[in-house]
Amino acid sequence: MQENLHYPQRHHYSASSNHRSPATIPSMPNSVKPWFVPPNHVAIRMLCHVSRVGGLIGKAGSIIRHLHHQTSAKIRVEHLPNSVIYPPAEVQRVILIIGSTSNSRKLTLHASENNAEEFEVSAVQEAVVRVFERVLEVAADSDGAAAEVAVEVEGIVSCRLLVERGQVGSLIGKGGKTIEMLKKESGCRIKVLNMEKLPACAMANDEMVEV
Known part of the structure; x- marks a missing residue:
């Protein structure tokens, strides 16, 4: 892919909750003002097919505001550069989620209709789950066009995240033990x-992680 189709190489943010000073999330050209990542917060970048974005945002931003109030996390759909022109089936957008790693709360997840389990999660973990659930709802109501969040077989879905290349080694671990x-x-x-x-x-230095 051509270099000018990537984000500018401004890598001043960290996904670590241990950094001591605020960091800046890189933003696309012509985008709104970048957000800061305070201490004890992390930034997650989730991919979402462009056809799902409207359903995530909601009328006049109503749904994304509700998700923000529900989880206390900042949630934003990042801009694409004006120069990028792709067929709609190939266009992905980044859902930027910035939330606290220290606020503990209870989250109930349903493995099936009759099987629910409660987990203790941080604010940012809850936000990622809530955003992903909403994208799945939108996808279920759509016409089944190609998307990064896609139902492969009944009950199985995939989510793709963008991760800075320097952080991938920590995810994999020595000899692949962590992953x-x-x-x-x-x-x-x-x-x-x-x-x-x-x-x-x-x-330019991103890797893609699929869960």
Whole structure:
């Protein structure tokens, strides 16, 4: 992919909750003012097909505001550069979620209609789950066009995240031990995708992680 289709290479933010000073999330050209990541907060970048974005935002931003009030996390659909022109089926947008890692709360997840389990999560974890649930709802109501959040078989869905390349090693762990542990504990398939072309909304040094 051409270099000018990526984010500018401004990598001043961190996904670590241990950094001591506020950091800046890089923004696309012509986008709104960048957000800051305060201490004990993290930034998650989730991919969402452009056809799902309107259903996530809601009329006059009503749904995304509700998600913000529900989780206390900042949630924003990032802009694409004006120069990017792709067929609608190929366009992905980044859902930027910034939330606290320290606010503990209870979250009930339903593995099936009759099987629910309660988990203790942070504010940012709850926000990621709530946003993903909403995208799934929109996808279920759509016409089934290609999307990054897609139903592969009944009950199985996939979510793709953009992760800075320097952080991927921590996800994988020495000899792949960390990612294997996460797979075992979560029951999910987790992999770093070996893709020659990242979506236009990615930064030049991003990797794509699929859960």
